[in-house]
Amino acid sequence: MSATDTASASAPVDNQLGAVRAGLKRRHAQERRFQMIGLAAVFAALAMVAVLFGSVLFKGMPAFWQSTLHLQISLNADVIDVGPPPVQKAGQNPAEFEAELTDWRRALARVSWNKILEKAVRGVLPADLADAKTRDIVGIVASGERYALRDMVLEDPSLIGQTIDVDLLADANVDNWLKGNIDRSLGQSRQQLSPGEQEIADALAEKGVITQSFNTGIFFNVDSRSSPASAGLAGAFMGSLYMMLVVIMLAVPIGVASAIYLEEFAPTNRFTDFIEVNINNLAAVPSIVFGLLGASIFINWMHLPLSAPLVGGLVLTLMTLPTIIIATRGTLRAIPPSIREAALGLGASRTQMVFHHVLPLAIPGILTATIIGVAQALGETAPLLLIGMNAFVASVPSSPMDQATALPVQIYLWQGNENFNFFEARTNAAIIVLLGLMISLNAIAILLRQRIERRW
Amino acid sequence: MNDISHSPSAAKATATKAPPEVPQESAAVPKMRAEKVSVHYADKQALFDVDLDVPENQVISLIGPSGCGKSTFLRCLNRMNDTIDIARVSGHITLDGENIYDKALDVVELRARVGMVFQKPNPFPKSIFENVAYGPRIHGLASAKRDLEEIVATSLQRAGLFNEVKDRLDEPGTGLSGGQQQRLCIARAIAVNPEVILMDEPCSALDPIATAKVEELIDELRENYTIVIVTHSMQQAARVSQRTAMFHLGYLVEEGPTDMMFTNPTDKRTQDYITGRFG
Numbered sequence: 252m253s254a255t256d257t258a259s260a261s262a263p264v265d266n267q268l269g270a271v272r273a274g275l276k277r278r279h280a281q282e283r284r285f286q287m288i289g290l291a292a293v294f295a296a297l298a299m300v301a302v303l304f305g306s307v308l309f310k311g312m313p314a315f316w317q318s319t320l321h322l323q324i325s326l327n328a329d330v331i332d333v334g335p336p337p338v339q340k341a342g343q344n345p346a347e348f349e350a351e352l353t354d355w356r357r358a359l360a361r362v363s364w365n366k367i368l369e370k371a372v373r374g375v376l377p378a379d380l381a382d383a384k385t386r387d388i389v390g391i392v393a394s395g396e397r398y399a400l401r402d403m404v405l406e407d408p409s410l411i412g413q414t415i416d417v418d419l420l421a422d423a424n425v426d427n428w429l430k431g432n433i434d435r436s437l438g439q440s441r442q443q444l445s446p447g448e449q450e451i452a453d454a455l456a457e458k459g460v461i462t463q464s465f466n467t468g469i470f471f472n473v474d475s476r477s478s479p480a481s482a483g484l485a486g487a488f489m490g491s492l493y494m495m496l497v498v499i500m501l502a503v504p505i506g507v508a509s510a511i512y513l514e515e516f517a518p519t520n521r522f523t524d525f526i527e528v529n530i531n532n533l534a535a536v537p538s539i540v541f542g543l544l545g546a547s548i549f550i551n552w553m554h555l556p557l558s559a560p561l562v563g564g565l566v567l568t569l570m571t572l573p574t575i576i577i578a579t580r581g582t583l584r585a586i587p588p589s590i591r592e593a594a595l596g597l598g599a600s601r602t603q604m605v606f607h608h609v610l611p612l613a614i615p616g617i618l619t620a621t622i623i624g625v626a627q628a629l630g631e632t633a634p635l636l637l638i639g640m641n642a643f644v645a646s647v648p649s650s651p652m653d654q655a656t657a658l659p660v661q662i663y664l665w666q667g668n669e670n671f672n673f674f675e676a677r678t679n680a681a682i683i684v685l686l687g688l689m690i691s692l693n694a695i696a697i698l699l700r701q702r703i704e705r706r707w
Numbered sequence: 708m709n710d711i712s713h714s715p716s717a718a719k720a721t722a723t724k725a726p727p728e729v730p731q732e733s734a735a736v737p738k739m740r741a742e743k744v745s746v747h748y749a750d751k752q753a754l755f756d757v758d759l760d761v762p763e764n765q766v767i768s769l770i771g772p773s774g775c776g777k778s779t780f781l782r783c784l785n786r787m788n789d790t791i792d793i794a795r796v797s798g799h800i801t802l803d804g805e806n807i808y809d810k811a812l813d814v815v816e817l818r819a820r821v822g823m824v825f826q827k828p829n830p831f832p833k834s835i836f837e838n839v840a841y842g843p844r845i846h847g848l849a850s851a852k853r854d855l856e857e858i859v860a861t862s863l864q865r866a867g868l869f870n871e872v873k874d875r876l877d878e879p880g881t882g883l884s885g886g887q888q889q890r891l892c893i894a895r896a897i898a899v900n901p902e903v904i905l906m907d908e909p910c911s912a913l914d915p916i917a918t919a920k921v922e923e924l925i926d927e928l929r930e931n932y933t934i935v936i937v938t939h940s941m942q943q944a945a946r947v948s949q950r951t952a953m954f955h956l957g958y959l960v961e962e963g964p965t966d967m968m969f970t971n972p973t974d975k976r977t978q979d980y981i982t983g984r985f986g
């Protein structure tokens with residue numbers, strides 16, 4: 252290479268370096284810009300989640316602490332004049348005994364529990380309220396609590412004649428009044444609590460008879476209309492749990508099996524293309540359409556019961572299947588083909604290849620897919636409204652065939668309750684429970700995934 | 708490398724020029740024989756009427772420029788092309804005289820008899836032991852655990868890996884170095900005791916030392932196995948193989964004893980390729 256060659260060759264190199272350097276600044280700026288945008292997006296998302304969770308927590312937490320009366324109630328035998336419960340006498344016909352027992356229970360139910368409550372409350376009222384009206388006094392206690400009291404005695408008849416300490420929920424409007432959920436300056440015509448009740452509530456709160464105590468009823472009670480203060484989530488929770496069981500037992504095996512078949516075994520032809528397109532379409536179908544489908548197939552045609560978690564679970568299964576199939580296929584597709592070739596090249600059959608090599612690697616991804624699907628199903632409301640799961644159900648379902656509602660539907664129902672002041676907190680509390688359930692589901696999946704990944 | 712036996716196809720491929728030595732075993736049946744093998748990927752033809760014999764207990768190397776169909780041909784020999792949806796194979800391939808594309812022949816059995824080592828080492832993400840034990844286990848070659856351990860140990864020994872890994876058989880095979888992984892894959896392939904081993908550029912990811920080890924191994928394996936190897940290295944072909952087949956654009960250009968192919972190729976394209984004029 253001659254000197255002139257070197258010179259002429261170095262000129263473009265200089266230029267090139269210059270060009271690269273000139274561009275570098277722009278490129279770095281571009282990179283920084285992109286990083287900033289990304290970071291901003293992440294923070295915006297985080298902030299929104301924080302606002303959402305914060306507002307739900309802020310509004311929902313008060314529902315877990317509810318106005319509760321701590322009373323001493325004397326279950327005097329002269330008020331509860333039903334005598335001791337019948338005992339089966341030797342040689343007595345069982346049917347006869349059964350009839351006696353029923354009579355005793357009826358008598359117990361007829362006891363004037365209101366009077367017992369009134370007496371207990373009057374006992375703690377300050378002197379200046381001695382002439383309070385009976386209606387106002389009884390109205391302080393949540394109406395469901397007299398049945399709770401009755402059930403206590405039914406369960407333990409030895410209480411008759413004793414004086415017991417009990418915690419009774421105050422009426423929903425008392426709770427509103429004391430928590431300040433109601434504007435006290437509004438005219439009396441617009442207050443839900445009568446003036447007499449207002450005075451009693453304030454007096455009892457001042458004396459410490461009514462305090463804000465942790466309310467387990469929200470977890471263990473069922474929904475209630477007549478006694479909103481005792482409305483709880485037990486029924487909806489069990490309904491959701493049954494539906495999740497149905498979804499996990501149906502959607503996961505079916506979805507994973509179809510994904511494996513489509514990805515690993517099915518030939519690519521018109522037919523499988525057609526199926527593929529339709530699975531993708533199905534994933535995009537609005538969930539309420541699945542509700543319509545469920546109503547017409549499972550209820551009208553197969554005559555499964557209305558409002559049953561089984562039907563809800565089936566509908567949610569239909570809705571979840573495409574999600575699980577698509578996500579599982581994605582996982583399977585991400586597994587390097589070299590693993591498959593290695594197995595096949597050794598003479599493994601396709602089934603052996605899938606079950607010995609592909610699936611073990613895919614399980615973490617499949618778990619994630621499952622969780623996404625199940626969490627989606629857990630929060631779904633619209634399709635359940637169409638199969639009657641928005642009915643008012645005042646019992647805990649004991650099987651997936653019983654009438655039930657679901658957590659998101661309960662949220663929807665409470666949100667629409669006319670006593671909004673009281674139910675706003677309840678609604679948010681239900682959201683907290685739902686979120687808690689989802690977070691624990693996710694945690695389980697993450698734990699499982701870690702365990703499996705470590706083992707390979 | 709003078710122990711060359713001549714199969715009929717040698718005479719055919721070098722038809723324009725009579726072979727210098729008279730074929731001594733022209734009647735011997737080759738281990739595998741391909742006749743008029745064509746392969747289409749969808750509408751594109753990748754192999755055109757390839758006729759090739761694979762003689763028993765020899766190493767035959769397939770050479771040719773990139774994309775000429777070497778891997779495609781290799782994958783026909785144990786029907787790995789079946790796993791590619793768009794691939795269509797026509798023609799006739801026999802193993803010990805049996806048509807391997809026959810409906811009656813089980814592809815699982817075929818692959819147990821014709822093993823394969825891939826270009827990129829692809830150990831299973833399982834322990835070293837499991838990697839080697841997997842083949843014998845699925846084919847039921849070992850009934851007792853002791854037998855299985857025995858197979859694993861001898862396979863690793865023959866692949867020249869045993870001393871390096873004997874203390875960590877329960878560690879993941881993916882944690883080995885590239886060269887060790889490739890020898891693990893070879894051990895895995897010979898653990899099922901196949902009759903033919905297909906190797907697709909087994910040394911392309913290896914350093915010279917690991918390459919030398921694998922080549923040594925191939926030379927030893929020849930005693931018991933028939934080996935077909937795809938390679939881009941002329942030196943490697945010359946070192947390990949007794950016969951060489953040259954592919955170009957989907958056609959088998961010529962095939963013959965390795966030393967003849969390298970010293971005295973008949974076809975202009977072979978000449979150009981081995982002297983590095985195209986590739």
Ligand SMILES: Nc1ncnc2c1ncn2[C@@H]1O[C@H](COP(=O)(O)OP(=O)(O)OP(=O)(O)O)[C@@H](O)[C@H]1O
Nearest residue numbers: 748753771772773774775776777778779780791793
């Ligand atoms: N799975 C496939 N789908 C479509 N075309 C393919 C496929 N595999 C190979 N081909 C085509 O077939 C031809 C031969 O490919 P092949 O892999 O056999 O070449 P090769 O000789 O092994 O090349 P290399 O030396 O680069 O590995 C190429 O043109 C390639 O594009």
Ligand SMILES: [Mg+2]
Nearest residue numbers: 777778779907
């Ligand atoms: Mg190749």
